[in-house]
Amino acid sequence: MKPKISLVTLGVADLERSLAFYREGLGLQPHEYDPDAGVVFFPMEGSWLALFPREELAKDAGIGAAGSGFSGITLAHNEPDKAGVDAVFAQAVAAGATVIKPAQDVFWGGYSGYFADPDGHVWEVAWNPLTDLT
Template sequence: MKPKISIITLGVDDLDRATRFYADGLGLPRYEFEDGNISFFSLEGTWLALYPRDELARDIGLDASSPTGFSGITLAHNVASKEEVNAVLAQAVAAGATVVKPAEEVFWGGYSGYFQDPEGHYWEVAFNPYEDLT
């Protein structure tokens, strides 16, 4: 297996709302796809897909009606400075996200905060002074 993640797919309850959040709110480049039942965003090194949660569960073979909580997964977006962390968090909030952990100095020497998108997915926005992950 190659050390690469090709596509990250988020199961969403409201595809239109989620698509607007990522395309219009965060400014991710949307890939125009003829089937209107999925949204793709071309990122650097990977793709982000948004797909209706119930259909994604069905595709996997799971019961979509089972209760869900924290899935144990977060997505991370690294930036080049503390100021950029604050700017991205503000951009996410302006687009409809909720800050769940304001940006702060963290134990490993970086600076990060978390937001939750309108569909409930958690994103960390971080500045790492030791490794360029931007």
């Protein structure tokens, strides 16, 4: 297997609401979006992000759709500096993100904060002075 994650699919409760959040909150642009397709794809550098109704995603995987609390996964976006972290964080919050942990200096020497999208998917926005992940 080639070590690469090509697609991350998020199960969402309301596809249109989530589409609006990812457009406005993170500035992502959908690829050939068709409102009747029931799925949204966003091209990203080196991978894709998809939004798919949670019930349908669970059905496709053959598992129950019920879930609560922390799923054990976070998604991360890195910026080249603290100001970039603050700008992305503010944009996401303005579009409806819920602040989990405000952006701040962190124990490992960087700067980061966490927010949840409208479906509770947890995102970290960070600046890492040790490794350029931008």
